[in-house]
Amino acid sequence: MKRDAYAECLHAINAIWSEEGGSTLDDIALMATINSVLAHRFDYYFWTGFYRVCGERLIVGPYIGTIGCLQIAIGRGVCGTAAATQKTVIVPDVTKFPGHIACDAKSKSEIVVPVFGPDRELIAVLDIDSDQLDAFDDDDREGLERIVALFGS
Ligand code: SME
Numbered sequence: 001m002k003r004d005a006y007a008e009c010l011h012a013i014n015a016i017w018s019e020e021g022g023s024t025l026d027d028i029a030l031m032a033t034i035n036s037v038l039a040h041r042f043d044y045y046f047w048t049g050f051y052r053v054c055g056e057r058l059i060v061g062p063y064i065g066t067i068g069c070l071q072i073a074i075g076r077g078v079c080g081t082a083a084a085t086q087k088t089v090i091v092p093d094v095t096k097f098p099g100h101i102a103c104d105a106k107s108k109s110e111i112v113v114p115v116f117g118p119d120r121e122l123i124a125v126l127d128i129d130s131d132q133l134d135a136f137d138d139d140d141r142e143g144l145e146r147i148v149a150l151f152g153s
Contacts, residue, residue: 006143009037013147027052027123027151032062034147038128039064046106047129050115051079053122058083061124066104068127077101082112082125088141092134104129111136115148123151 013034016022022030031050039048049063051072058072058079075084077099082089091097091110100110107129115124126148130136 002139035064044130044135046131050124052124068103086114088113106131108133109135113144
């Protein structure tokens, strides 16, 4: 079910990207497009957005949701941990993750996926929060990792 939904999202993002000359655009345009497709497809998503790697910090990029933190040090919080380890982090209960940065008290669980550019360099992380506990699993991880692979192609 979730797998089908992620496959549909990938298809939709690919279609709009190729029809509208995506390869002539930039990462911000792709981030905004991914956010829009995902945030409207999954009702358990509460906050959907990107933090971009800028030196030693992550700086907020396009997002859909309530006000997010503007900057996060690499290594701090869930986003900074995913950036430092370059691995997807799934947090079933944010109150149990040491150092979790709470931007909105409604956020209960979270997934953060590293985003790599064409030279396999880390360029951003995709952060998705849910207002439900334990909202994310391996199907979300696989679906989202496939979608952010578009930045490397
Ligand atoms: N919770 C994140 C911070 C970003 S917000 O959720 C939008 C973290 O701990 O890195």
